[in-house]
Amino acid sequence: MNFTGAFTPDHLKFLLEGFLVTLQVASIAIVFSFIIAAVIGIIRYAKIPVLAQILGVLVELIRNLPLLLIIFFIHFALPEVGIKFSIIMSAIIALTIFESAMLSEVIRSGLTSIHKGQIEAGRSSGLSYIQTLWHIVLPQALRRMVPPIVSQFISLLKDTSLAVVISLPELMHNANVINNQPGGDKFVMPIFILVALMYFIVNYTLSIIARRLELKTT
Known part of the structure; x- marks a missing residue:
């Protein structure tokens, strides 16, 4: 190991x-996936005819x-039919599609967890x-x-590392570039320790923010 080098x-x-x-x-994908997931989750919760069923099938397909x-x-694959995106855009679109499906189920489940008596009381x-x-169900569901x-x-955030397969110049990609250079075999341990630390700091910060938001909403 060569920490100095x-x-x-x-x-x-x-x-x-x-x-x-x-x-x-990650930030762009988070914003768009949350917006899309909220719309899908609410439509499925409201059981809008046909649309809810179609979205349900798509969500289950993508989640699996x-x-x-x-x-x-x-x-x-899409470039084969004339639809081509840059590497960064491909990563953002793929992450947004996948996370929208995952988040929509979280939102739908959160809404469903609120007792129907709350809706009846509001009506x-x-x-x-x-x-x-908006005023009764969502505020309560948000806490959960x-x-x-x-x-x-x-x-x-962690899944962005999978985009290394399309050469997205993200953290893991750049770490591998350093490790694959001449003499880079001596840098593998130090570089990956630093990479792990960088991921940990951001993810741990997010978890702290989540706990504080949870306390504020209770």
Whole structure:
């Protein structure tokens, strides 16, 4: 192991650049997947005819596919029919599709966990179904959704490393580039320790934020 040779300014800068790509891709995917998942989850909870059933089938299909397959499909299969994306966009789209399916089930389950008596009480007080959902059901369900939602966000951040297969210049990709250079076999342990630490800091921070949000909503 060569910690001094591994942690040169150039190597650290290269790893940081990769980590910024990881955070960028994860952040964009988190925002879009949450929005899409919220819409899907609410539609399925409301059991809108036909649409809810179609979305249910799509969600189950995507949830039971490996993310790696979705990444390959977006980046390598779609160009065969004339649909081509950049490496970063392919990663974002694949992660968004996969996480939307996972999160939508979390949101639907959270909404379903609220007793139907809450809806009946809201409707009997003169609120519309949408108003009841917005003012009564969602606030209560959100308290139960926070931990699993943040858990999914943490998983999404870690899953960005799978995009190394399409050469996304994220953290793991850049770490492998350093380790594969001449003499890089002496850097493997130090580099991966640093990579693990970087992932840990962000994910642990997210878990702390989740716990605090959970306490505030109780």
